Amino acid sequence: MMLAERQPATDVLAPPLAVPDAVSLFFDFDGTLVDLAATPDAVVVSQMLLDTLDTLAERFPGRVAIISGRSIAQLDAMLGRHAHLFAVAGSHGAETRTPDDGHVAAERPASLEAAADAFRHFADANGLVYEAKSLGAGLHYRMAPDFEPAAVRLAEDLAVTHGLTLQRGKMMVELRTPGDKGAALRKLIDAPAMVGSVPYFFGDDVTDEDGFEAARHLGGAGVLIGEQRPTAATYRLNDVAALRDWIAAILETPMLETR
Numbered sequence: 001m002m003l004a005e006r007q008p009a010t011d012v013l014a015p016p017l018a019v020p021d022a023v024s025l026f027f028d029f030d031g032t033l034v035d036l037a038a039t040p041d042a043v044v045v046s047q048m049l050l051d052t053l054d055t056l057a058e059r060f061p062g063r064v065a066i067i068s069g070r071s072i073a074q075l076d077a078m079l080g081r082h083a084h085l086f087a088v089a090g091s092h093g094a095e096t097r098t099p100d101d102g103h104v105a106a107e108r109p110a111s112l113e114a115a116a117d118a119f120r121h122f123a124d125a126n127g128l129v130y131e132a133k134s135l136g137a138g139l140h141y142r143m144a145p146d147f148e149p150a151a152v153r154l155a156e157d158l159a160v161t162h163g164l165t166l167q168r169g170k171m172m173v174e175l176r177t178p179g180d181k182g183a184a185l186r187k188l189i190d191a192p193a194m195v196g197s198v199p200y201f202f203g204d205d206v207t208d209e210d211g212f213e214a215a216r217h218l219g220g221a222g223v224l225i226g227e228q229r230p231t232a233a234t235y236r237l238n239d240v241a242a243l244r245d246w247i248a249a250i251l252e253t254p255m256l257e258t259r
């Protein structure tokens with residue numbers, strides 16, 4: 001579905017607090033579980049978030065996952081042992097890690113090196129931030145938004161020259177190996193602990209739209225974190241804090257019996 005064909009999220013509500021007893025929860029990371037920060041490394045992972053993840057993993061055994069644009073290595077560095085409590089998909093779905101299959105990753109394209117070099121030089125020359133990723137390279141202009149047109153043009157040229165996937169993000173562009181969060185959700189939900197469950201996917205960015213669509217097609221729902229916009233999500237929560245409150249509330253609310 002094209003973004004323009006998606007419904008404006010003008011009248012969408014917060015997701016119900018009584019989640020189905022067979023729910024599985026898929027979370028994006030930046031802008032969903034953690035607030036956005038000035039640079040990728042400046043993100044704060046609070047003890048409260050780690051405790052919440054522990055509680056969710058206990059309450060929904062095998063039915064919690066993180067699906068991120070970050071690489072799995074980056075998620076591991078930020079979440080430590082907690083990243084191993086769930087299934088994870090990283091690099092916008094190009095790599096996964098599950099208890100059954102372990103770490104499965106696409107190959108890093110050789111052409112990424114040249115593209116990454118070009119991004120690094122552009123970042124160094126203009127006071128932007130280059131982000132090294134396992135299966136991609138990111139160029140961040142949050143600190144100098146006027147560079148957006150030039151950064152996007154550079155990324156478009158490099159994507160064509162090197163046969164890489166161009167990913168737009170919030171105040172960033174990325175060149176990467178193919179993969180999408182919808183396919184990742186479909187793969188993760190095939191795990192024995194999740195099969196047949198009702199997926200809820202929580203995310204804030206354009207890369208999360210594939211996850212929203214997959215969740216809805218599988219009988220669940222997407223939950224947009226952030227301001228209203230055209231989206232495939234069924235529900236919306238205002239921000240990371242609202243998601244935190246919603247999680248706390250569902251942990252206190254009896255689940256809806258569906259079985």
Ligand SMILES: O=P(O)(O)OC[C@H]1O[C@H](O[C@H]2O[C@H](CO)[C@@H](O)[C@H](O)[C@H]2O)[C@H](O)[C@@H](O)[C@@H]1O
Nearest residue numbers: 029030036037038039040068069070170171172
């Ligand atoms: O799919 P996600 O887990 O949401 O990851 C998407 C990208 O998030 C990161 O960039 C974003 O967050 C940064 C830290 O808050 C912020 O500085 C940047 O402007 C945002 O675009 C991450 O650095 C990327 O690698 C992810 O692809």
